[in-house]
Amino acid sequence: MYVTLPTQTHANAVALDIDLSVASRPELCLKDGAYLFFEGDDARRLYRVTEGVLRLTRLMQDGRRQVIAFGFPGDVVGFPSGGRHHTDCEALLPARVVSYKMSLLDSEADDPVAHQLLLQAALREIGAMQDHFLMLGRKSASEKVASFLVAMTERLGAKAAAAGRISLPMPRSDIADFLGLTTETVSRTFTQFRKSGIIALENIQTVIVLKPDALLSLAESCD
Amino acid sequence: MYVTLPTQTHANAVALDIDLSVASRPELCLKDGAYLFFEGDDARRLYRVTEGVLRLTRLMQDGRRQVIAFGFPGDVVGFPSGGRHHTDCEALLPARVVSYKMSLLDSEADDPVAHQLLLQAALREIGAMQDHFLMLGRKSASEKVASFLVAMTERLGAKAAAAGRISLPMPRSDIADFLGLTTETVSRTFTQFRKSGIIALENIQTVIVLKPDALLSLAESCD
DNA sequence: CGGGTTCTTGACTATCTTCAACGAAAGTGG
DNA sequence: CCACTTTCGTTGAAGATAGTCAAGAACCCG
Numbered sequence: 001m002y003v004t005l006p007t008q009t010h011a012n013a014v015a016l017d018i019d020l021s022v023a024s025r026p027e028l029c030l031k032d033g034a035y036l037f038f039e040g041d042d043a044r045r046l047y048r049v050t051e052g053v054l055r056l057t058r059l060m061q062d063g064r065r066q067v068i069a070f071g072f073p074g075d076v077v078g079f080p081s082g083g084r085h086h087t088d089c090e091a092l093l094p095a096r097v098v099s100y101k102m103s104l105l106d107s108e109a110d111d112p113v114a115h116q117l118l119l120q121a122a123l124r125e126i127g128a129m130q131d132h133f134l135m136l137g138r139k140s141a142s143e144k145v146a147s148f149l150v151a152m153t154e155r156l157g158a159k160a161a162a163a164g165r166i167s168l169p170m171p172r173s174d175i176a177d178f179l180g181l182t183t184e185t186v187s188r189t190f191t192q193f194r195k196s197g198i199i200a201l202e203n204i205q206t207v208i209v210l211k212p213d214a215l216l217s218l219a220e221s222c223d
Numbered sequence: 224m225y226v227t228l229p230t231q232t233h234a235n236a237v238a239l240d241i242d243l244s245v246a247s248r249p250e251l252c253l254k255d256g257a258y259l260f261f262e263g264d265d266a267r268r269l270y271r272v273t274e275g276v277l278r279l280t281r282l283m284q285d286g287r288r289q290v291i292a293f294g295f296p297g298d299v300v301g302f303p304s305g306g307r308h309h310t311d312c313e314a315l316l317p318a319r320v321v322s323y324k325m326s327l328l329d330s331e332a333d334d335p336v337a338h339q340l341l342l343q344a345a346l347r348e349i350g351a352m353q354d355h356f357l358m359l360g361r362k363s364a365s366e367k368v369a370s371f372l373v374a375m376t377e378r379l380g381a382k383a384a385a386a387g388r389i390s391l392p393m394p395r396s397d398i399a400d401f402l403g404l405t406t407e408t409v410s411r412t413f414t415q416f417r418k419s420g421i422i423a424l425e426n427i428q429t430v431i432v433l434k435p436d437a438l439l440s441l442a443e444s445c446d
Numbered sequence: 447c448g449g450g451t452t453c454t455t456g457a458c459t460a461t462c463t464t465c466a467a468c469g470a471a472a473g474t475g476g
Numbered sequence: 477c478c479a480c481t482t483t484c485g486t487t488g489a490a491g492a493t494a495g496t497c498a499a500g501a502a503c504c505c506g
Contacts, residue, residue: 049460058357066357081350106342108331119329122345127304129352134281134289136359137403141494172453180360185494204453204503261462364462395485410486427471427485 017166027098030054030091036078037089039221043080046118049073052095053169056087058135067178072155072169076121091171105149136180145189146218149199149207165202244306246318250321253277255313259301262312266303268322269341272296275318275390279310282398290401295378302328340421368400368412369441372422372430387429387432388425 027050031038036047047054049160054071068087071077077089080102100118101110108115135147151159168175172183179186190207193199198215200208209215211223233274234297250273253259259270259277269279277294286427291310294300300312303325323337328345331338359369391398395406413430416422423431425434432438 005248006463049408056353058353060357064357064361064440068353068356068359078348079349081346081353086350093225099297102328106339110356116329119342122349123302124303126302126345126352127309129349130279130304130309131355133352133355133359134287134290136356137289138283138287171451175259182495183453184455184496188494394483406485407464407487411462414486443476 014190020079027096030095030097032091032094034091035089036091036097037085039088040086040087042083045100045101046076046078046102046105047071047089047097048076048121050098052091054095054097055090055092055170055174058089060070060086064101065177066180067174070174070178079125084119087088090176109116113160133157141179141181141185141189142192145175145193146215147220148175148179149209149215150219153209153212158215164207164212166207168205168207226274250319253318255314255317257314258314259314259320260308262308264308265306266301266308267325269299269301269325269328270294270312270320270322271299271344273319273321275314275316276322277318278313278315278393278397280313281310286299288400289330289403290397293397293401295309299341299348299435302345302348315397343409360408362411364402364408365441367404368398368409369400370443371398372432372438373442376435387435389432391428391430 024089028047030052034167039058045084047069050073052073054075054077056068056071056077058066058068058076069075069077069093078085080086091132100131101115104111104120105122135144139147149166152166155162156166170178176183176186179190190199190201193215194201196214198209198211198218200210241296250410251270253275260266262281272294277298277300279291279294279300284354292298292300292314293315303309323341326335327334327337328341358367362370371390375389376387376441379389393401395409398404399406399409404412412445413422413424416438417424419437421432421434421441423433425431
């Protein structure tokens, strides 16, 4: 998941579900905290999340970290470059993934449907990342946090979105490293939103959106 | 082009050259300043740059801008999401591109070789963007500018790289919008590098790298 | 309940931006 | 070919936003 506002996010995520049969391996269970792959591993498979949340990160030698994306159900992760993974991938919650042989992406010979779906996932990925660049490079802290909350709402599906209750499976530090901020700034921005009555914090990981429009206009100076 | 340090950048760029014949349209010439496509256009074709430099940008309503990438010879641009282009694309210099029908990416039926090459370009794109995130989100102004200069050196090929002479086809404002900085900060950082003897400015668009190692260590706190 | 982690808050600082002016380069038309 | 205009780049001073350092509060887990 990137912070990309209301684009037609994952319109075909459902279509992927049809084709469970083509996965070369049925389903893989990951405990909370388990790593699916590391940066530099050679990339043998792609993974589609069916349950839980994954986190993709990239590290600098001195410990600075960037969260590249969160993998929610429907997302495909593990696209390689030069045959290798370019991020670490860890389960934030107990998760399940369906894995696909890399060759299904390379060629449509084995399974044209799976091939097409993985390809579309790759293109979605590129589009989402392009959107995300704008946010990392050009938005203020409040705009980033607002965009993040809006994007999270989108990902929860109509049900939870309508309720305005967002459950954040990741710690503040992950949000900070995702948005290019510090945990302190994220925390202060939450407080500021709370004090202006835009959100409420039910508990540390549950955000109630009180003024969705205000949040949107804070986030959506863009696009 | 993203600011991605010494990964094996574009190892297969040469391979693409072999297959000029498969392009559904031979070659397209773009004048300096011409647009190849706009954000929101429906994406009918992919383009491989053979000469010149393209610039991919994304805009916010209020005018804030992010340069997503520069397209140098060998780069493929125009990957769509939801069937549409997500950036504007303009020629920075007189440029030539080979265009490919989108269907060549979707299916290997027409031309397996072209299909494979476009696919690999898409994957390279994802990898490069992941690297670039780290820079946008986590690097300081000097680190960003140093990374940018190193990346530009890489793109010029061994010949020019060895000479340490970098010709920057884009104005400072494009560099700034690419790195998430202001033109003033970019300018000041150049000056600072010049005063510390790391670079010299032959003219406004030609940088001479005097201390490549210093530049690298400034840039490469990462990865 | 206790110990450790995570989150929040505060005070201070640094980095980068903003605003403004000046200089250099490039394009235009006489 | 030269003045004129415009755009682009550099520099300075002041200000704002986010970062750093540090302490206290809330939460989680055994």
